[in-house]
Amino acid sequence: MLWILMTAAAAPLQVARNALQRGLVGDAGPWGATLVRFLFGLPFSIAMFAVVAALTPGADPHLSTRFALAVGVGAVAQMTATAFLLLAMGRAGFAVATVMQQSSLILGAVLGVALGDVLPPHAWAGMGLATVGLVALSWPRREDVHGGLRGALLGLASGAAFAVALNGYRQAGLALDPSHPIYSALAGVVVAQTFQSLLLGGILAVARPRALRAVLTSWKSSLGAGFFGSAASACWFGALALAPAGPVRAVGVIEAPIAAAVGRRLFRERLSARQWIAGAMTTIGVALTVLG
16 A cells, blocks of 8 residues: 555654754754754755646645645644654653654544544554553653653653644645645645744744754754655655554554664664563554554
8 A cells, every 4th residue: 555655664764854853952952953844844845746746737736724724733733743752852762752752643543533534443452552552661760750751741742742733634635635645745745844934933033043043054964854854744644645644653653663773873772671562562552553
């Protein structure tokens, strides 16, 4: 299925973007680093949309209040989720924060059902197992109760916000042009990133001009984060235009072992045996949600 391939491609792209963004948090702060993925990703998104639009002559977009509202809600939720994720990485580590963000699978599926998606019984069983794994993973070490727990809660908040974003973007794609999902997805990426760049850039220009200057002066590394973020968003949007948020996010769990490898390699993080077992439980649980 095309949506599975697109989601599988999105996961490593997102890990690469997160790793580059994490390096920007110190100078730009979490909101400045959040702006990077949207502002520097926008030119790449526009270029990708231009190519897709040229290859989709039969596209018939329907601009509506539903589309505008869905994109707006998704865009704000995505900004909030990204900032929470970056803060969680600082508290709980790169790998743990990324896995805790997988709570967007469970929350996204519940919200998707409320919006009309249908999931089979085995998917709910998988989400229950994933929930147990996430709780076990987030339980802090005795010597790090405050920092570990706070980081886990930030990761959970990130997952909740991403769940809202996933369903917002799915509804936007369905509202714009459901018969051309890839065209609809890329159009949604461009609209969302334009809104996010203007809103967050304007807020930082007024409230945190130093953070905005740090973003602009680190343009070389910011371009890398922007490119990977734009490519990941294009894949996520495309997958969400083709399938419900729950199964899409379930396939995206392959991000977790990739993040663990990156955290170990780049940031010299170590996961305990309990965290590895909990991560395996989460992986098995989310895999159940995509069984045919």
